[in-house]
Amino acid sequence: QVQLQESGPGLVKPSQTLSLTCTVSGGSISSDDYYWSWIRQPAGKGLEWIGRIYTSGSTKYDPSLKSRVTISVDTSKNHFSLKLSSVTAADTAVYYCARESYSSSSYLDYWGQGALVTVSS
Amino acid sequence: QSALTQPASVSGSPGQSITISCTGTSSDVGGYNYVSWYQKHPGIAPKLIIHDVTNRPSGVSNRFSGSKSGNTASLTISGLQAEDEADYYCSSYTGSSNVVFGGGTKLTVL
Numbered sequence: 330q331v332q333l334q335e336s337g338p339g340l341v342k343p344s345q346t347l348s349l350t351c352t353v354s355g356g357s358i359s360s361d362d363y364y365w366s367w368i369r370q371p372a373g374k375g376l377e378w379i380g381r382i383y384t385s386g387s388t389k390y391d392p393s394l395k396s397r398v399t400i401s402v403d404t405s406k407n408h409f410s411l412k413l414s415s416v417t418a419a420d421t422a423v424y425y426c427a428r429e430s431y432s433s434s435s436y437l438d439y440w441g442q443g444a445l446v447t448v449s450s
Numbered sequence: 451q452s453a454l455t456q457p458a459s460v461s462g463s464p465g466q467s468i469t470i471s472c473t474g475t476s477s478d479v480g481g482y483n484y485v486s487w488y489q490k491h492p493g494i495a496p497k498l499i500i501h502d503v504t505n506r507p508s509g510v511s512n513r514f515s516g517s518k519s520g521n522t523a524s525l526t527i528s529g530l531q532a533e534d535e536a537d538y539y540c541s542s543y544t545g546s547s548n549v550v551f552g553g554g555t556k557l558t559v560l
Contacts, residue, residue: 366549368551375453375539375551375552375553375554376488376490376496376539376541376551376554377551378541378548378549378550378551381549389547389548391548392546392548425495425496429549430501433482433484433543433547434484434486434501434502434543435484435486435541435542435543435549436484436486436498436501436502436541437486437488437496437498437541437549438498438501438507440495440496440497441495442494442495443495
């Protein structure tokens with residue numbers, strides 16, 4: 330059974346960089362069959378896809394966040410990471426990592442439990 | 451790109467059926483058979499309940515079914531149960547190779 334777990338600071342100051350890591354267990358992040366994705370949900374709002382990475386390091390980001398987002402992968406540690414720069418209060422959200430099908434189906438079948446990140450001074 | 455359009459809320463009584471719509475464009479919902487649906491209870495990670503418009507993952511109740519016509523996809527829940535009360539989100543693959551979500555629909559079981 331694949332499991333994902335987010336980790337990282339729960340509080341980030343405005344203008345700084347948010348950093349989260351997602352550790353994958355029960356499966357290899359090097360699999361050819363999946364992307365590894367980040368999604369967020371601000372309080373009281375809907376889900377927002379942030380972006381994805383493939384085992385090769387190839388990435389795709391949502392256009393609205395592209396200028397501030399970096400997703401990277403460390404296959405030796407079986408984890409992938411999210412960096413979001415120049416954060417504001419609008420970036421306060423629960424951040425989820427998830428496994429995304431590599432086919433164009435783009436469905437997210439395994440999710441982490443979520444990590445609340447608050448942007449505040 | 452804009453979020454897919456879902457009704458803010460729907461409701462139904464136990465045993466009834468409800469349908470949640472998800473409207474996009476020809477660049478996402480209408481252009482591909484790659485619509486997914488997720489069930490989200492408060493404080494719990496989303497759960498995939500439908501992918502590729504109509505397919506249910508193993509373990510998901512057959513009370514959940516999906517369909518699509520043109521630019522609008524639909525999720526139908528039959529035989530409503532109290533535990534179905536949750537938020538439901540659709541998502542679609544897009545022509546830009548991104549994923550776009552709907553705004554979410556709150557289902558209330560009366």
